Each structure stands twice: as structure tokens, then as C-alpha cells.
Amino acid sequence: MSHFSIASLQLELAAHDNRYVIQKEIERTLRVFPWIDLILLPELATFGPSTANAEQQPSDTERFYCDLAKSLGIWIVPGSMFIDTGDGVFNTTPVINPQGEIVTRYQKIYPFLPYEQGVTPGSDFVVFDVPDKGRIGISICYDQWFPEVTRTLAAMGAEVILCPTMTGTIDRDIELAIARTNAVVGQCYFFNINNAGELGVGRSIVLGPDGAILHQAAHGREVMPIEVDFDHVKRVRERGLNGLGQTLKSFRDNPVEYKLYNKNEALSKSAFTDLNELKVPE
16 A cells, blocks of 8 residues: 555644653544654744753654654654754754664755754755655755755655644745645655644645645644655656646656756856845845
8 A cells, every 4th residue: 555644733832841741742643544654843842042052962842753653653753953962953853663772863955044043954865764664855944945955855766755834924825835846846745734823824735746735724723644655756856737837757857957956066156156145134
């Protein structure tokens, strides 16, 4: 079977220790939907946006979620948390399997500068395999604004992209459009799961590989159980959207080389050199 069930939790949380609130929400979700395979939380849901909450790696919070995943026998992707590795503070998403093991960690490549201060950008793209099912990629919030991230994850074989988010600003409408575009460009499921309450405006969205809106949340607490079908991803990629655009094949087969991605050359172009310093507008 190519089906895999993901429950995304859009929770009304405040900027303090939310671990036991989250635990109760996860346990409640599994009582209602016992067929769920993976729980997904929003960005920085555990403690909120302050880097003062950064922990050393491996962190007590990671161990908390590892114990919870093992006791419940499910995958948990607990949004993200700040981890101090000694080389910097990274906005980090651990991926925990049903045995309570951390199979990988993703460090946010695009911190929301100039606002997300004190956070070091990651450099590695991350995918992981669900045995006998398919491959899942991770991005975090502002990463979705850069199509190179989704394109890279899709090229690495990601059939589902989990994108935990913390958006409390007026640009959420734009992010919904970006999320749908990412799903179609990557021909993958795209889970863009936001906080509610003090930490966000909600309006999470889950999209299919053909761009179909599988669910769009309102502003408050919502539990979104979605069954993904990895065979459906393969079919869309093979046949194209409605039997039309086969974007991954076209990207693979076209001989063009993007000089933009040679930064030594790109930075000499006026579109970059004419821009001022990245800072909060005055």
C-alpha cells in the first residue's frame, strides 16, 4: 500500500513551554484518528520564537518527543525548535520515527531576516524515507518563499514536503499562493502548517501534487488528518497535471544552465548590486 496518514495540528499556543499541552493534543488526536502514522506540528510550537529557549543537542525537548513517539508508536515531526550546536543557533526540525529515534534533523536554510535575528542559516537539504512507503522532505516557513528549496527537495526524490510555519503577519494570503505553487512545481504533496493563537494567524493549507487544495484551515485550533498516496505522486509526475505539464521531466531534460546560481557571476549583476543592506525598513 502506498498510503500514509499525516495529522497536522494547528494549535492555539502562547510563547512558553507548551510540551504537555502538545502531548495531550497528540494523544487526543490518536484517540479520534487511531490510523494516523505521523504527527506534524507548526514551526517553534514548543516554546515560541525566542532564541533564549535554545537547547544543546541532543536536547531535553528532543528526548521528550522521542519518548512520546516511542510510547505511541508513531512518527513525530515536532515543528521546529532552536538548537545551539556550538557553531550557532539553528532553527531545527528533528524527524522522529516510531521507535523513538531521531532519523534526521533539518536546519532552516532561510531564517526570516532581518527579523529572525541570532539564527544561523543551515546549508543541507533533508529528506527521509518511510519504509515501504515513500520519501518526505522538510522545509521551514520562509524557506517556501525560495523555489530552489522545493525544487531541490523534489530532485532528491521528496514526494511529500512538510513545511512547519509560524506566520502572524498580514502576508498569509501570499504564502497560501506560494504553497500551492510549490506543490505544483515540485509535483508533490505540500503541508504548510501554521500556528494559531498568540503564535500565528492559522490558515494552514495542505495541497496535493496536482495543486488540489486538500484542506485549508480557519484561524483557530484544527486537527487535519490527511491520507497521502505516494502512487498518486508518481502518476502525476509521469502523466503531468491533467495529462499536461510534466515539469520535473522538463527540468531534467532541458540543457539550459542557470548562471544565476553561480554567485560570483550573479552578484555582479545590477539586480543584486543595486540592492541596499538587508535590514528592517526605516
